[in-house]
Amino acid sequence: VSAAPADGIVFVVDDDDSVRRAVARLVRSVGLDVETFPSARAFLDHSLADRPSVLVLDVRLRGASGLDLQAELSRTRPDIPIIILTGHGDVPMSVRALKGGAIDFFQKPVRNQDLLDSIHGGIIRSREALAARAARDAIHRRFGTLTAREREVLTLVVAGAVNKEVASRLGISLKTVKIHRGRAMQKMQAESVAELVRLAQRAGLLVEAS
Amino acid sequence: VLSASLALVAAVALPWVMPADAGAGRDGRTAILLLYAEARPLPAVVDLDREIRSTFQAALPGGVEFFTESLDLAWFPDEGYRSALPGFLRQKYAGRRLDLVISAGGQALRFALAHRDQLFPGVPIVFAAVDRATAAGLEVGPGVTGVWMVLDWEGTLDTALRLQPGTRRVVVIAGTSELERAWLADGRQALRKYEGRVELTYLSDRSMTDLLREVAALPGDTIVLLVAMLRDATGASFIGVEALALMHKVSPVPIYGLFDLGVGRGLVGGRVASFGEQGRRAAQLGLRVLGGDKAGDVPAVREAANVYLFDWRELRRWGLSEDHLPPGSVVQHRQPSAWELYRWWIVGGLTLTAAEAALIIALLVQRRTRKRVQRSLQETEERFRLMADSAPVMVWMSGSNARCTYFNRPWLDFTGRRLEEEVGDGWIEGVHPDDRTACLEAYGKAFDAREAFTLEYRLRRVDGAYRWVLDHGVPRFGPDRSFQGYIGSAIDVTERRVADEIARRQRDELAHALRVTAMGELAASLAHEINQPLFAIMSNAEAARRLLAAPSVDVAEVGEALRDIGEDGRRAADVIARLRAFFAKEPAERQPVDVNELATGLAGLVRREVEHRGISLTLAPTPGLPAVLGDPVQIQQVVLNLLLNACEAMEGDGPRILTIGTSKDGAGTVEISVGDTGAGLGTMDFAGVFEPFVTTKPGGLGMGLSISRSIIESHGGRIWLTPNPDRGITAHVALLIAETDA
Secondary structure (H helix, E strand, O other), X not given: OOOOOOOOEEEEEOOOHHHHHHHHHXXXXXXXXXXXXXXXXXXXOOOOOOOOEEXXXXXXXXXOOHHHHHHHHHHHOOOOOEEEEEOOOXXXXXXXXXXXXXXXXEEOOOOHHHHHHHHHHHHHHHHHHHHHHHHHHHHHHHHHOOXXXXXXXXXXXXXXXXXXXXXXXXXXXXXXXXXXXXXXXXXXXXXXXHHHHHHHHHOOOHHHHO | OHHHHHHHHHHHHHXXXXXXXXXXXXXXXXXXXXXXXXXXXXXXXXXXXXXXXHHHHHHOOOOEEEEEEEOOOOOOOOHHHHHHHHHXXXXXXXXXXOOEEEEEOHHHHHHHHHHHHHHOOOOOEEEEEEEOOOOOOOOOOOOEEEEEEOOOHHHHHHHHHHHOOOOOEEEEEEOOOHHHHHHHHHHXXXXXXXXXXXXXXXXXXXXXXXXXHHHHOOOOOEEEEXXXXXXXXXXXXXXXXXXXXXXXXXXXXXXXXXXXXXXXOOEOEEEEEOHHHHHHHHHHHHHHHHOOOOOOOOOOEOOOOOEEEEEHHHHHHOOOOHHHOOOOOEEXXXXXXXXXXXXXXXXXXXXXXXXXXHHHHHHHHHHHHHHHHHHHXXXXXXXXXXXXXXXXXXXXXXXXXXXXXXXXXXXXXXXXXXXXXXXXXXXXXXXXXXXXXXXXXHHHHHHXXXXXXXXXXXXXXXXXXXXXXXXXXXXXXXXXXXXXXXXXXXXXXXXXXHHHHHHHHHHXXXXXXXXXXXXXXXXXXXXXXXXXXXXXXXXXXXXXXHHHXXXXXXXXXXXXXXXXXXXXXXHHHHHHHHHHHHHOOOOOOOEEEOHHHHHHHXXXXXXXXXXXXXXXXXXXXXXXXXXXXXXXXXXXXHHHHHHHHHHHHOOOOOOOEEEEEEEEOOOOEEEEEEEOOOOOOOOOOOOHHHOOOOOOOOOOOOOHHHHHHHHHHHOOOEEEEEEOOOOOEEEXXXXXXXXXXX
């Protein structure tokens, strides 16, 4: 039994009214928020807040199929984990769903505890993903405050160049390199070159340098 | 007076001539049709006929066969008769080979040309005695030649006026037949130039009585120009020379004419045309054509010489001098002969003798012919009965009154009744009372239309059992194509019908099985339908449990959860009720199956249905195929389903050929194929149609092929469709070969 996360919302997409109502009631009974949608389209048209979320999806939907919705969502909101439900599952479909990034694949009638455990796991995963995204966004924001020269210097430093090399590569004086480097470290809120490299890694900035 | 007696001779002679003409032709003889515009006894026709025959016979001794037709148009002007003539002659001469047609008279030529293609296509035509008046508007096409006749009005009248210079009036006399009217019109044209010299009077639309009265009252300075007198205004018919004889008797003035026939029979004479000469010359042209010249290449004779011909007795009677005759004139009958003196006695005697002889010979011939015909008829009938009685079918015959006249031995053995009981309408007593009306109606309808018919009805057998018989009747026609009734044959088809009935029941059962199988295919979606409410029930139950465990219980929410649980329970129960048929399904049995046997059996099963839809069924098995492993009933269902699909695909226009084939592809499987020539799948996917609810048929469930696939795949086999190169599609079923213990 996992601990109930304090914050989180569960989206339920199922074309069966009574299933929708029952799952929503079950989710509410464990203290989570829930929103239900009768079709993939209705869900995609809904604007999603940046809060830990899980999608419980029936793959056999009328209209756009569950797998189509999964593909769409993994593009726009990769932070929302998907739990697939099916009334009549087959192996190829479950393989496809899991390959597409679903965290679980259940055949109805699924044990309630299994479903709730999966939902909790999904919420945690979602929260972590949101936190990582927030941190990455912060580093990006800091990186955005650098001047063009500071970025050049920083990029070479992260790539492992010493001040002298940087000065010769950029054709500026050693002294000027030191001033740019000090300002950049300050703006990026990095104590050391090692921390700077870690920040760059987390934000995916190292790619630019190499 | 002589003319009348000659006409009599001709009339009596007719029966002598006719049988010879109509007699059976012998191979190699030249067949000539003589087509006369007017009746044979007319002296003109007699002259023509005599000359034509003698000319041909002299040139082709023993090798000519004459057929003679008199259209008789002057005497029978009725339109109905005229329109019936071609049909009559077509019937008469159908199948006769003709080498040449000789038509005499303008009307005969007109008739021959008009109906040539119908009556004697391609046979050359030689015409005679056609003058410009009667030939007006006539197109003489290729393959036709002949002799033109000239009515020499001027030549005759000039001569008459030279003999009788004091003439002040000329009375032109003609009858009212079409031919005579045409001649008279021609004469009015030709005689216009005499209008100043003499007074011209045309006597045409009069009865013979009136005419004779007027002729008798003619003044002395008049001459009569007699054209022809075949029919008077009252419609009475005359032989031309007969009328001449009557006029000659009463006329106070000389009578001139245009034809040689009247010379010697009351005419003074004239520049006359000769029918005999016309006949002789036409026959000469005919001989050239028969000799190989194309009729179109033989030039027509334009001027068949008219001659100045006079009767010595008439000249003397009217006191006319031979000195005034034109040079080259022929004067006949200079001496009164014994013939002339005793003509009544001679003619009477000859006529009697001839008539008597004719009668005797005709009777003898008739008797012999009848005997021979009777004998051959007896033989034919004997042979027919022998054949009919030994035939393995029931044979019946009816007459032209629709009543049955004959039933063969097998029929009588079948019904156990005597011929006397069955003939007429007796046979109907043996027909099942429920079938009688339909049977008689169908027979009557076919009979009225003279059409063949096929009937199925129940007929009582000698043991009292009603048996289904298939009866096929066709109309009979005599050698003269006259309708003579029907002949029919009937066979007992009861066994076949029973077999058909069994086959149909089998098919119904198979179709039912197919429906049951459909439930199997539905299992997937039915499982989904059950799992949904079950899942909802479980979720609601868990939610309710948690809600009840909370510090403050939301009673309303728990109540709703419990209500939903109840509803979903009912929903699940409904689905289960629908599944009952599926649960009742029996397990399949696997055994070796001979696909050829299976295909042949199915072909037999569907053949009646298929043929009913106008489809031809081809069975193309490959002999010696190994057995496959499977449930024969299920495989049969699948192939039957494919056959029924193929039939439905061919409901539109276009060829309808259904092919069932078997083959071995060498990969451990044997294949059964079902090909059609239908419209194909159009834009549909060849694999997609195997999905449930996918159908090409309006109103179709789209289950057949998906069920078929589920059956075949459960056998480890394969089912697929391919388009045919020309038209339609072929469905293939491949099944695994059964492992043999050997």
